Structures are given as structure tokens and as C-alpha cells.
Amino acid sequence: MSKKLKIPKARVDEVITFFSSINNCKKGKFVLQLCESTACGVKKKHLIGEAIEKKLKIKLGETTSDNLFTFEHTPCFGACDLAPAMRANGIVYGNLTKEKIEKLLDKLSKEFEDNEE
Ligand code: FES
Numbered sequence: 001m002s003k004k005l006k007i008p009k010a011r012v013d014e015v016i017t018f019f020s021s022i023n024n025c026k027k028g029k030f031v032l033q034l035c036e037s038t039a040c041g042v043k044k045k046h047l048i049g050e051a052i053e054k055k056l057k058i059k060l061g062e063t064t065s066d067n068l069f070t071f072e073h074t075p076c077f078g079a080c081d082l083a084p085a086m087r088a089n090g091i092v093y094g095n096l097t098k099e100k101i102e103k104l105l106d107k108l109s110k111e112f113e114d115n116e117e
Helices: 009-018 036-040 045-056 098-114
Strands: 029-037 067-073 086-088 092-093
Touching: 029 036, 029 045, 036 045, 045 067, 045 098, 086 098
Parallel strands: 029 067
Antiparallel strands: 029 086, 086 092
16 A cells, blocks of 8 residues: 555554554444444443444454454444444444344344345
8 A cells, every 4th residue: 555655654554543444454244333432431332332242252343253243433423312322334323222232233134144145
């Protein structure tokens, strides 16, 4: 990349490591971005994160072995009235509970399987 842009590799690395939405890691088909900001924190977003990790058997920042899901944190994206909120491939899901997140993950998995057939 640095050769293509004709800038030092260190400069590319600076940008990649500064912005949370940019990185050089391989992502899953569905990128789950759980809001880590105040309103979602007050509404116990950590319980949603734990439910995601338990259901998918991955930790924050990881991708499932089938490359279907990547789990990340993100700053507030303006859905505070729906806290705790998450985006999956840019679509906002709010008022999340452990039960809702499990159903959502099942639904996304099924949608992907159906599209593969
Ligand atoms: S604090 Fe979570 S969407 Fe704003």
C-alpha cells in the first residue's frame, strides 16, 4: 500500500492504527459494531457484548472461524435513544437484550445460509 501511495509504510500504519474503523484485519461477512459510548454503557451494553462473545465463541476484535461474524466496539453512532445499540453491516439494532441478540445472530446466520443455497 505504501508503495502504491508513494508514502512511507510508517505513515500508512499511523493512519490504520489511529482510526478505529480502518484496519488491515480480515473481517467477517457481518461486522457487528457494539456501541461503547455513554448512553449504551448506562444501558448495560457490556451484557450484550458478553452475549455476543458467548454465542459466537469469540472475543472482542475477533472473527468467527467460519468468517461469518466479526465483533468490534465503536463510538456512538447517534442511536442513543435505542441504547444499548449495535450496527451489523451498517444496519442499526437497538433496545438490545441478551435474547434479542441471540435471535438476531441466528437470523443473520440463516440469511447467509439461505443466500448461499
Ligand atoms: S451512546 Fe450508543 S448509540 Fe449513542
